[in-house]
Amino acid sequence: MDLKIISWNIRGLGRRKKARAIRNMVNERKPQFLFVQETKLSSFPQAVLRSMGCDRRFEFCWAPAEGSADGLISLWDPNAFVKTLDYTTKRIVVVIGKLKGSEMECGMMNVYGPTIEVEKDGFFKEILDEMRKHNVVWVIGGDFNAITSMEEKQGLSWNYTAMENFRSFIQKAKLMNLPLADGLYTWSNNREPPTFVRLDKFLVNAAFFEGYPNLKQSLLPKVISDHNAIALENVVYKKDMRPFRFYNYLLSEDGFDEMLVGKVKNFQAQSSTNGI
Template sequence: MDIKIISWNIRGLGRREKARAIRNLIKERKPNFLLIQETKLGKFSRSVLRSMGCDRSFEFCCTPAEGSAGGLISFWDPNVFDKSLAYITKRIVVLTGKFKGSDIDCGIMNVYGPTNDAEKEVFFQEILDEMNKHKVAWVLGGDFNAIVGMEEKQGLSWNYAAMETFRSFIQKAKLVNLPMSGGAYTWSNNRDPPTHVRLDRFLVDVTFFEGFLNLKQSLLSKAISDHNAIALENNSYKWGRRPFRFYNNMLAEDGFDEMLVGKIKNFQVNSSKEVICNMLEMIKGVVKSWSAKRKHGLRVKSADIEKQINSLELKFQSEQAVVSDRLIDSG
């Protein structure tokens, strides 16, 4: 069974551009499970779900924000995941069930940890207690607001007691802190000089590993939040070619009629096969090319800018890591 779980601290869903960012993420990555933190929404409805580009069949479970802080949403494709139980608190959303094609009982936990170090021990004990209630294969994903070691933070200081609390929780829960490809940090304060931290991650247990091979955790390019989205995937299935679609609004676009008439005339002059299916195949190709250039040009530019930003961040992080190593060695 192929799974694709994405976690993202979006820092507020009230703005239209945030919903658009999630919609683009869903369209590009096609997750069957999405964990969102810091929605900052008191209520959540299917209209919000549609604004994010989720399929109508998607189901969701959420905990509201308190004022303008917090809020969690987990939504999933019921054609992929059969939910059996849901449990929510202020900082976690727990779903148990089975992925289609698998006989393993799974628990998917959406996590948003406290920023106050004094609250972390109680928070992690709450998670541990909830995990012990259910004999399932666990996946925890979200913004833990915690690090396991000094290598996960650049800038400012480290709280060693808080790091030990997080490490102790991971050991007691028998979870694996997965390596992450694509970068070392998931959050930046975007200041000069900046601080980079790995606050977001997926933690899985051994049973989940045994049930889903080829698991990979990766850092996605930063978009509109100061957090990067992260993905947990074991996808190996090829979905095949996408179907061709013709939209009526293309007929109203400047230059489309002239382009299409010119292509048809050129085909009639140069083709030795006056067969309707050959002409239709040619028309499909030119329409797809037109659509790709006109409709997706802005999206491509936006993706290129995001990649450039991500590349610059990775370069800066690498340079800062060298400086930090030198400071540690000299100390």
């Protein structure tokens, strides 16, 4: 099944060229879902949607900015995603529904994490609380303002406690931190010497792979913002070209050991029967 979700910290939608950049990306990439962070808009006039090229093609749910670095908006194509519920908090936009061609009920969560370290535990707890309210498969994307390992940052220093807290949250939420293709980092401070960090990412439930087994997360070229946009898409491979993938997360799934033992015994029995 086709799937493309794009997330982008735009760093302000009040400037017309930022809205045009989104319009160009939407026209070129044709996502079914779009997560935007840091709109910096306390209201969302129709003129902005028109400038983005999203006023007729997309439905949306947005959280107003309460400061100079806030504001989120999630947009989706109603022909590809049927919404049943949406709501917002200061740092989260939640949209629940079904993607066309799938019976899987999905929660699409657009997030913008705090930059202040002492606020991050509360942010992760808020995400967990929202996830537990709904029995759905989750796709969570946005600017987390956090990293999971030293490999996700180049320059300056690392906060090891903060990295451990982020990893702990991902584990508790039973989410998967997908690898990033076409690049290593999503943000740069554009200074000398530069600092590069992977602040933006998608996290998904393992169950999401049942409907979308060829998920790929990739870095898009940098335009306008100091953040790269990222894309999550279901890549359809030609016959005999589908790559093998195994995620360490699966080792901790309930029933994995029993399933593996059963598969091995079944293979051994078939091999014995066939004289292999």
